Amino acid sequence: MGVPAGRLAVVLLGVLAWLALAGPAAAHVGGGAAGSDFDGRVTSVQPAVPGVSVRVLQFGDEVELVNSTATEVTVPGYSDEPYLRIGPDGVWRNAHSPATYINLDRFGRVTLPAGADPAAEPEWVQVSTEPQYVWHDHRTHWMSEEQLPPAVAADPTRGHSVFEWTVPMAHGTTPVTVRGVLTWSPPPAPALVWTLHLALVAAVAATGLLARTPRALAVALAVGGAAALWHAASTPEPPATVSSHAAALVSALLPALTAAAVATAGVVAARRDRGVVTGLLAVVLGWLLLVQGLPDVDVLWSAHVLSGGPDLAARLAVGVLVAGGAGLVVGGLAAARRFRAREHDRPAPEPQPVG
Known part of the structure; x- marks a missing residue:
């Protein structure tokens, strides 16, 4: 390996190390699941209170309440x-409420402390200075980890309404009822998913393993870089307690822009018929994807799918990131070796006579 190629390899290894450490933290905003067969939504808030908004997050697992009024919601x-x-004045949580501890686990598998007594005088602990809060609420999601709802188990080939739920609250002295529904839909056929994505891995790898140029x-x-940009641009709006949507987009765009830059450099190298450089950049891009x-x-x-864009586009983007990324790593390594060997086998130009 010549000096320029050796230096490039060192730089690429440094980039790979940086991506391995920095990438996962920025890749997914919110840290929750990106897909589920369950889905929850709020169907009504009665009576509607201007300045108070309620929505469910994470396919029905969490409830978010934002109160921009001067009156407290309980x-x-x-x-x-x-x-x-x-x-x-922010969010206050009762340390004596059993819900404080039950809500720490998605399935309520906790041992209540001795002080958790619903009949005890409330002990209020401030948990936020902002008038908004996200909490896990067992009234809005399916509670069995290993069993599907009976209707789903009886016929998993079609969608079902699992149950309707209610979360009571009050705006000052006015009772407010939040109603919603939890649904279940059949997932894509596993055989089809695996077949399509293994085929994509093979097709992308073949561009480096077999192609003559x-x-x-x-x-x-180019396709990988575009998928990275779309995946970042369709980042869903995060909970109000996490950050602004703009901040979430910026966080997701940083690795995506890096991927786009690497993809662009690889395309330029390929057009100049620099096979070794193209292969090495394909490895970097594959890792980043x-x-x-x-x-x-x-x-x-x-x-x-949890996405700010169409579900199909989100699936395609993630499929390219994962299957295409794996194919680029394999194909890029193969291309770098093949084109490097070809350069070594290429006969040196005949010396030109002087004079």
């Missing part, structure tokens, strides 16, 4: 005990 626990107060690899690089796509890989076999 939410009871599962035994109708005081649980939350959300208002102008790096031009075919350039096409895979995997880092971005793997946190969201569950969208490939889930009925519902």
Whole structure:
């Protein structure tokens, strides 16, 4: 390996190390699941209160309440005990409410402390200074980890309404009822998912393993870069307690822009017939695509997708990131070796006579 190629390899290894450390933290905003066969939504808030918004997150697993009014919203626990107060001075949670501890686990598998008593006088602990809060609420999701709802188990080939749910609360002294529904939809057929994505891995790898020029690899690089940008641009709006949507987009765009830059450099190298450089850049891009796509890989076999764009586009993007990324790593390594060997085998030019 010549000096320029050796220096390039060192730089690429440094980039790979940086991506391995920095990429996963930025790849997925919110840290929750990106796909699920369940889905929840709020159907009504009665009476509607201007300045108070309620929505469910994570396919029905969490409830978000934003209260921009001057009046406090209170939410009871599962035994109708005081649980939350959300208002102008922030969020206060009752340390004696069993819901404080039950909500720490998705399936309520906790041992309650001795002080968790719904009949005890509330002990309010401030958990936020903002008038908004996201909490896990067992009233809005399916509670069995290993068993499907009976209707789903009886016929998993079609969608079902699992149950309708209610979360009571109060705006000052006015009772408010939040109603919603939890649904289930059949996921894509596993055989089809695996077949399509293994075929994509093979097709992308073949651009480096078999193609006579790096031009075919350039096409895979361009598609991978575009998928990274789309995946970042369709980042869903995060919970109000996490960050702004703009901040979430910026966080997701940083690795995507890096991927686009690597893809562009690879395409330019391929057009100049620099096969070794194209192959090495394909390895870097493949690694970056995997880092971005793997946190969201569950969208490939889930009925519902957490995305700011169309579900189909989200599936395609993650499929390219994961399967295409794996193919680029394999194909890029093969291309770098093949084209390097070809350069070594190429006869040196005949010396020209002087004079």
